[in-house]
Amino acid sequence: MPAARPRKVAASTRTKSPKDAPPRPRKGREVPRPFAFHWGEGQIVEEAAFTGQHTEPAIQLLEYQDGSHGIRFCYYNHDGRFQRSPMMIDSTATLEGLRDALRRTPKLRAMLKGLVP
Numbered sequence: 001m002p003a004a005r006p007r008k009v010a011a012s013t014r015t016k017s018p019k020d021a022p023p024r025p026r027k028g029r030e031v032p033r034p035f036a037f038h039w040g041e042g043q044i045v046e047e048a049a050f051t052g053q054h055t056e057p058a059i060q061l062l063e064y065q066d067g068s069h070g071i072r073f074c075y076y077n078h079d080g081r082f083q084r085s086p087m088m089i090d091s092t093a094t095l096e097g098l099r100d101a102l103r104r105t106p107k108l109r110a111m112l113k114g115l116v117p
Helices: 092-102 106-113
Strands: 033-037 040-049 056-064 069-076
Touching (some): 040 092, 040 106, 056 106, 092 106
Antiparallel strands (some): 033 040, 056 069
16 A cells, blocks of 8 residues: 655644733624524523634623523633634633623623522
């Protein structure tokens, strides 16, 4: 069997920021904006987000059409694309950034207070 030829891989033009670099400002996403799941749809009415070194974690207050609410823990990549994986909080800076962002989301903050005894 002939040996496999090495594949040429294009060099990335994106630079990685050093670990001690300050996080980039959060990209704005309009609120409210629609969401739809197979069990219901509605509006994202509040969002607390922080741009970290690798991702942009977000906590969203979802308001369904029937008036009920839900909380979604999610994240976006740095290009603003929603990621379908569990949200990971990777640093104290991310926790502090989300805490600061929650100060601007009173309904969401009030609901999350119910998680902590």
